Amino acid sequence: NRIIQLIRTGINERYCLMIKGYRSLTSQTVSDRRFEPLELTQDFKYVIGWDLDKDRQSQFKLDRITDIDFLEVRISPNREHTPMDLFGLTGDAWLAVKLKLSATAHHLLVEEFPLSRQFIRTTRDATYFDGMVRHWKGIGRFVLGLPGEIEVINPDE
Numbered sequence: 563n564r565i566i567q568l569i570r571t572g573i574n575e576r577y578c579l580m581i582k583g584y585r586s587l588t589s590q591t592v593s594d595r596r597f598e599p600l601e602l603t604q605d606f607k608y609v610i611g612w613d614l615d616k617d618r619q620s621q622f623k624l625d626r627i628t629d630i631d632f633l634e635v636r637i638s639p640n641r642e643h644t645p646m647d648l649f650g651l652t653g654d655a656w657l658a659v660k661l662k663l664s665a666t667a668h669h670l671l672v673e674e675f676p677l678s679r680q681f682i683r684t685t686r687d688a689t690y691f692d693g694m695v696r697h698w699k700g701i702g703r704f705v706l707g708l709p710g711e712i713e714v715i716n717p718d719e
Contacts, residue, residue: 568630569609572599578614578635583628595622596633600643604677608650610643619644619652648677648693649700656694659701660715663689667711671704690715 572579581595597620598612606624613620644652663671663682668689671678681693695701698719705712 563606563624565624565627565630566602566606568632569599569602569624572630572632572637573601576637578633578637579611580631580633581622581627582631584622585626585628587626592628595620597622598637598641600637600641601646603646603650608646610646610652612638612641612643621646621650621652645696647696647700648675648681649695649697649704651695651697651700653696656696657698658716659691659693659695661691661701661705662713662715663691664708664711665689667708670708674704 569579578596578598581597583592584595585592596614598614599609600612601610608621608623610619610621646652668682671691678691678693681691683690683692705714
């Protein structure tokens with residue numbers, strides 16, 4: 563994919579990029595975005611970077627990008643990204659979560675978030691998700707979307 567190759571080059575060569583024609587779901591607008599690319603997610607669905615206009619870390623879904631241009635500006639030497647969890651969210655720290663999953667919840671978790679497989683273990687009695695997240699929103703949305711299918715073991719929050 564051409565977009566992925568351009569982003570990789572920007573990351574490796576440490577050049578800022580212009581995302582052309584980004585379709586935002588939150589604001590329902592199409593705009594160009596200047597950013598410092600920092601990481602492509604493992605599933606190649608998102609690029610995480612520093613949004614130069616909003617002065618904050620942002621993630622951009624690759625299939626909403628029309629094109630990429632290189633800017634003649636280098637990525638800040640000390641710029642680092644905050645890692646993203648398997649639900650696509652970032653936060654200040656890793657948060658431990660343990661869930662007991664029904665067969666339906668297990669199936670949906672793996673189907674919607676394939677990277678969750680590494681955090682799932684099955685015993686004779688049950689299937690558990692025992693992993694780390696960066697924000698409660700992603701996992702919370704998943705848990706609340708399946709009432710009666712998931713038991714939160716840890717944490718109390």
